[in-house]
Amino acid sequence: MILAIPAGLALNLGIGVMVLGQGTGALVAGVVYLAGAALVCVAMRRHYPHARLGSCNAVTLMRMALTTALIAPLVGGVAAGWAVAAIATISLTLDGVDGWLARRSGLCSDFGARFDMEVDAALALILALHALAGSPVGPEILALGVMRYLFIGAGLVWPWIMAPLPVSYARKAVCVLQLATLIALQVPVLSDDLAITLARIAAAALIWSFGRDVLWLRGHR
Incomplete structure (x- = not known):
């Protein structure tokens, strides 16, 4: 983790400045990334059951760096575009890599799944x-x-909403549809x-998924 966080910060700032062409926005994105990394460190100490970070969580941390880098053009007043779509596509592609690495290295955990989910969100x-x-x-x-x-x-009001959910391939498919649609809308x-x-179809599918x-x-509270 000690090396992964600076590596992610370098990736975050490098994309913000060299790819997205933002200065002040890149600094804001870097601060957001560091704040997120700090929260991840706290959560790992409390909920991560393994002794090492693993390449799986390092990949998710890099996904977080890519994701937060996209804040830079928003701060700079430059929204959407091919560069944003490309970076988001890389982050979405890596979404399947971290899970595969976790299974291969025996480092699967509820923490890793939640970390991955929050980066997607x-x-x-x-x-x-x-x-x-x-x-x-x-x-x-x-x-x-x-x-x-x-x-x-809603889970803060009704705690039963935060109970674990069964694995659902339909839920995963809707998540991919949601992110793929948002990426397509950038270009x-x-x-x-x-x-x-497309936006309305994806929104309807997402509302259906959450409602289900x-x-x-x-029914299982």
Whole structure:
């Protein structure tokens, strides 16, 4: 972890400055990354059952660095674009790598799964903010970015919502659809009608997925 955090910070700042062309925004993104890394360290001490970080969690940390780097253009007032889409695609691609590494190295854990999930949620929120600023889709696009946080907020009111859920390939497929749609909305190749249609399909699928999970949790509380 001692080496992984500085490596992630270097990746974060390098992308912000050299790829996204942002100075002040890159510094803000770096601060957000460090704050996230600090929270990860605290959570690892409390909930991680293994003695070593492992390449799986290092990859997730790099995903977090890529994700938070996308804050830089938002701070700089530059939303969406090919560079944002490319970086987000790399982060999404690595989403399957960290799980494979965890299984291969025997370092699977609830902490690792939660870490991975929260990076996905952060990526969705940041991409939704980019899409809101740079795509023809209206404020409804935020549904693709805030559902996870609404779910957590509901869990503060009804604790049974935070109970473990069974593995669901449908849930995973909807997550991929959500992020793939948000990435597609970053590039100026979709017609306005197609962009709006894709966003609404993905939002409907996401609402269905969360609604199904809430109903399951309510029935098994």
